[in-house]
Amino acid sequence: MTDQNPRVVPGGARSTDAKPRAETTTDAHSQTDKFAGIQAELLLATGLSQNLREMLQFFMQAAVKALDLQAAHVYLLESIHTEAEKTESAAGFHYLQSYPEQAEQSSPHQIHRVEDTFKNIYPCDAQGYQIVEVDEGKFSIYCIPNVGNMVLHFKHGNLQTSVADSLKPVMQRLSLACHACLKITRLHSRINLNKVLEKTYEEQANQDPLTKLPNRRAFRYNLYQEIANSQRYNHYGAILYIDLDHFKNINDSLGHSVGDMLLTKVADKFTHEARVGDDVYRIGGDEFVYILRNVGDTEDVAISTAQSVVKRIIDSMADPIEVGEYTLHITPSIGVTIFPDKNTEENDSESVLKHADTAMYRAKSEGRNTFAFYDPEMQVTASKRLIIEDYLRKAINNNELRLEYQPIVNTSGQVIAAESLLRWHNPALGNVSPDDFVGIAEESNLMLDVSDWVLNAACAFVKKVMPNIGKDSAFKYFTINISPKQFKQQNFVTKLVEVLNKYGIAHKDIRLEFTENILIDNIDETILKMEELLAADIHFILDDFGTGYSSLSYLHRLPIRTIKIDKSFVTGFKDKSYTNKAIVDAIIAMADRMDLNCVIEGVETKEDAAYFINKGVFAMQGYHYHRPLSAQGFLNLMKIDEKA
Numbered sequence: 078m079t080d081q082n083p084r085v086v087p088g089g090a091r092s093t094d095a096k097p098r099a100e101t102t103t104d105a106h107s108q109t110d111k112f113a114g115i116q117a118e119l120l121l122a123t124g125l126s127q128n129l130r131e132m133l134q135f136f137m138q139a140a141v142k143a144l145d146l147q148a149a150h151v152y153l154l155e156s157i158h159t160e161a162e163k164t165e166s167a168a169g170f171h172y173l174q175s176y177p178e179q180a181e182q183s184s185p186h187q188i189h190r191v192e193d194t195f196k197n198i199y200p201c202d203a204q205g206y207q208i209v210e211v212d213e214g215k216f217s218i219y220c221i222p223n224v225g226n227m228v229l230h231f232k233h234g235n236l237q238t239s240v241a242d243s244l245k246p247v248m249q250r251l252s253l254a255c256h257a258c259l260k261i262t263r264l265h266s267r268i269n270l271n272k273v274l275e276k277t278y279e280e281q282a283n284q285d286p287l288t289k290l291p292n293r294r295a296f297r298y299n300l301y302q303e304i305a306n307s308q309r310y311n312h313y314g315a316i317l318y319i320d321l322d323h324f325k326n327i328n329d330s331l332g333h334s335v336g337d338m339l340l341t342k343v344a345d346k347f348t349h350e351a352r353v354g355d356d357v358y359r360i361g362g363d364e365f366v367y368i369l370r371n372v373g374d375t376e377d378v379a380i381s382t383a384q385s386v387v388k389r390i391i392d393s394m395a396d397p398i399e400v401g402e403y404t405l406h407i408t409p410s411i412g413v414t415i416f417p418d419k420n421t422e423e424n425d426s427e428s429v430l431k432h433a434d435t436a437m438y439r440a441k442s443e444g445r446n447t448f449a450f451y452d453p454e455m456q457v458t459a460s461k462r463l464i465i466e467d468y469l470r471k472a473i474n475n476n477e478l479r480l481e482y483q484p485i486v487n488t489s490g491q492v493i494a495a496e497s498l499l500r501w502h503n504p505a506l507g508n509v510s511p512d513d514f515v516g517i518a519e520e521s522n523l524m525l526d527v528s529d530w531v532l533n534a535a536c537a538f539v540k541k542v543m544p545n546i547g548k549d550s551a552f553k554y555f556t557i558n559i560s561p562k563q564f565k566q567q568n569f570v571t572k573l574v575e576v577l578n579k580y581g582i583a584h585k586d587i588r589l590e591f592t593e594n595i596l597i598d599n600i601d602e603t604i605l606k607m608e609e610l611l612a613a614d615i616h617f618i619l620d621d622f623g624t625g626y627s628s629l630s631y632l633h634r635l636p637i638r639t640i641k642i643d644k645s646f647v648t649g650f651k652d653k654s655y656t657n658k659a660i661v662d663a664i665i666a667m668a669d670r671m672d673l674n675c676v677i678e679g680v681e682t683k684e685d686a687a688y689f690i691n692k693g694v695f696a697m698q699g700y701h702y703h704r705p706l707s708a709q710g711f712l713n714l715m716k717i718d719e720k721a
């Protein structure tokens with residue numbers, strides 16, 4: 078059994094050595110050099126970091142090495158610990174850390190018996206050291222003046238008095254370094270606090286306190302930035318200026334608190350309808366503004382993008398809003414302007430906002446719950462889109478759609494297939510070209526209904542024609558154009574197969590035409606779907622080849638057998654620039670190398686036809702051979718008697 082009571086040997090001024098080692102005169106000088114070396118090494122190890130913990134860690138690491146210690150531990154004075162979160166307390170001192178870090182178990186406060194020692198006999202301002210022995214453990218407890226204690230845990234015995242004394246000035250210096258660290262930390266936390274406060278003030282200055290939306294001040298700043306961006310990057314942005322219709326009535330009749338709650342709910346709706354990257358601001362009582370960033374590179378795309386956001390907003394406001402016990406209906410009047418306006422120098426934020434405001438008043442005067450573009454021409458474009466959408470919605474039920482069939486021929490001029498092409502005749506609008514309505518229908522979900530109609534109509538025709546095609550005929554299949562939205566439908570393949578079965582059509586009797594647009598979102602998913610189609614023996618053609626964004630880079634990844642080179646490269650081929658010719662030649666050569674069939678679209682002249690025949694392409698389509706034909710026209714061409 079070893080002695081459980083610590084034996085305390087006071088150090089400092091007195092030169093008592095707990096475990097004296099022989100200090101012979103022969104090695105006295107080298108010993109003195111060694112002390113000086115250790116002292117210098119430890120002095121250099123103070124203040125190596127501005128962070129208290131890290132700085133002490135560096136120091137203890139050096140001390141453990143130089144003095145061959147088992148470990149070193151630091152305790153801070155009560156008055157100083159605030160900065161360094163305290164862990165366990167040992168008699169008025171707070172344990173901070175040890176080196177090596179896992180040596181905490183061997184620290185004096187873990188060896189409970191030493192606790193009393195700390196409390197009773199170690200006033201920290203003693204400016205010296207104590208040597209304490211517990212069991213086999215030998216500790217030197219040094220005072221770090223006005224900071225706390227550093228406890229050195231020896232492996233064997235204690236330090237010689239001379240070495241022990243030489244550490245006192247080191248501790249003085251360590252104390253200075255500790256205070257420097259503490260000062261810097263306090264300074265940092267004060268700076269951080271200021272930053273937090275500054276940010277809060279800033280937010281408050283830019284935020285509407287009721288709806289928490291950014292306010293007019295933030296709007297002005299961001300609009301200024303966005304106009305500059307649009308000019309720099311050559312794209313368009315848009316402003317939607319929204320005023321709530323008859324909001325004043327609600328305030329007057331139901332009180333301001335109901336009005337406030339309504340505004341908050343409306344603000345939430347607006348935030349919800351914003352596209353990613355767009356912001357909504359509350360710039361006045363019932364006035365809100367959207368900044369739509371990058372709505373397109375061309376005016377047309379900008380108009381249609383802005384318009385589709387506007388329509389979403391108007392639609393979302395059609396649902397009533399519950400405010401407490403009330404169910405309220407509120408509608409918006411929206412003024413729209415596109416910036417930068419390329420026809421004027423007036424592209425400062427004041428003018429842009431004024432234009433949107435003017436447009437908003439026009440929307441009000443047009444009966445509210447609607448929108449108006451500032452630019453009358455844009456209004457015409459926008460209205461046309463609306464009209465087309467409106468009429469197209471009724472076109473299916475009114476029997477206004479039909480299909481035409483354009484033959485596709487081989488190099489001998491035999492009809493091998495036919496593309497079904499959509500036609501729309503509206504009593505008020507006349508014939509509307511698919512180029513003028515397919516895009517609009519695609520933006521709303523209307524195209525899904527239209528596509529269903531096309532698929533059914535095409536299948537009905539295929540069912541009528543195919544049994545009348547002789548076994549030896551060159552004619553093999555009909556093609557059907559598939560819109561990107563249609564293709565992206567989750568159940569596209571299942572639905573397609575269902576329709577084919579409904580009409581009892583062999584899968585090989587049709588081929589689908591896709592454009593590169595179906596690849597934009599998720600090429601892997603697209604490939605999976607294509608493979609699903611192939612597994613069902615449904616084949617397809619990559620349409621409008623060359624007009625997409627990255628034709629060559631993805632082509633080798635797709636399970637594609639046939640591509641159709643777009644007519645924009647082909648029509649008027651002999652007058653086209655050398656580049657166009659080079660592109661078509663390159664595509665044909667590449668298709669050949671990749672073993673793909675090439676269909677050339679838009680062949681209008683004998684010369685063009687001869688050129689492509691000479692190239693040995695797979696098939697051609699164009700006015701030189703056949704224009705799109707009515708159903709009857711196609712039957713006549715194929716010499717099919719309808720009653721047969």
Ligand code: C2E
Nearest residue numbers: 498499511512531558559560648679680681698699700705
């Ligand atoms: P597309 O798929 O590239 O169809 C070929 C277009 O080129 C057709 O125009 C056709 O009439 C036209 N064309 C054919 N040969 C010649 C020629 O020699 N010279 C010239 N200048 N043009 C020729 P269309 O019928 O106006 O269709 C335009 C686009 O509308 C189609 O382009 C296609 O993207 C889309 N579309 C047509 N029908 C449908 C459909 O049923 N569903 C879907 N999703 N889109 C369709």
Ligand code: CA
Nearest residue numbers: 496558590620
């Ligand atoms: Ca096509």
Ligand code: CA
Nearest residue numbers: 621643644678
């Ligand atoms: Ca095309």
